[in-house]
Amino acid sequence: MKPAENGLSDHLTMHGLSRRFGSFTALDAVSLSIRKGEFVCLLGPSGCGKTTLLRLIAGLDLPDAGSIALQARDITRAAPAQRDYGIVFQSYALFPNLSVADNIAYGLKPRHERQRHRLRVRELLDMVGLPGAEDKYPAQLSGGQQQRVALARALATSPGMLLLDEPLSALDARVRDKLREELKGLQQRLGVTTLMVTHDQEEALAIADRVVVMNAGRIEQIGTPAEIYRQPCSRFVAEFVGEANWLPATACGAQQVRVGNHALRLEAVLPPDPALQLFLRPEDVIIKPRWENAPNTVLARVDNISFGGALTRIRLLPEGMPGQVLYAEVCPGMLDRQPLVPGEIVPVELPAARLLAFAGDLPC
């Protein structure tokens, strides 16, 4: 077991995992370590290989190359039962003809210890917020309740690892948000190492200790939610996670670019490409109360203001950048202090510390 940077040991280590289906490479030399007690999300668009990777870890499929180690024990080709995990799928996958209690106790052994199992089932139902549901059948439960039962079943044997394949995506938004919070709380209380597959970036950022962004069978970036959101390492990650402004630019110095008629400075290092795309989150665009001759500040016309609850979205048309639209997101409180009206011209700062540059043409 190798101690990781934060003192926690690696629970699961994958090295050079590849999986091909005919001539198609679904996973391409993926290496990843998950620390004990960590909550890791595999995030990426449909078809990027998330489920394939989860299935290799679960032993439901075998890799064409590479290895998987569980606490330094090679489990690459071990049977699923030798891998010490509980699993929850998107579809609730409960046995419809078994009661909730029997569904949860299904994997508990030895089978004759019925009294001990009854106590364990009660404990698990309390844990997942369904006390007293022992005698119900899956058809009598809502989707959210069924997923709670599936979670209880996955945790019944106190596995060292929890594998979750889009467990919340079939639920409606309110149930999903509530269950997401509860799942995170439960995972932290139990300290169970957890790997969850999701294509929902908001979900991944909200729940994970670390996010693994995948694209076309490869890992694009591994980082904390804040690192993934604030410092995307590639165009793909920057486009896939969150909202952003994209401004076509040309390099004109070590950390200087030209956008339309404006010269802008970046703190980030520029890629070695003359044609660039600047990236700036809408909440990092600063609408200033008055004009000052400050760096990275341009004038823009307020084109539209749309109220969005916690944040108001402002569509700006910067002067000297023909055809360019810039979105700013501000707290409603800021607009109380500094009211804006469509048509007015405002100074806008594009902070050097928040601008990133990526090579290439317009994003798709």
Ligand SMILES: Nc1ncnc2c1ncn2[C@@H]1O[C@H](COP(=O)(O)OP(=O)(O)OP(=O)(O)O)[C@@H](O)[C@H]1O
């Ligand atoms: N058994 C299989 N035979 C052939 N191709 C497969 C098989 N399993 C997966 N694939 C292909 O491998 C690629 C990755 O699939 P995978 O299910 O891992 O994607 P995913 O990222 O989990 O996507 P989704 O979010 O849609 O589930 C897809 O193009 C899929 O069609």
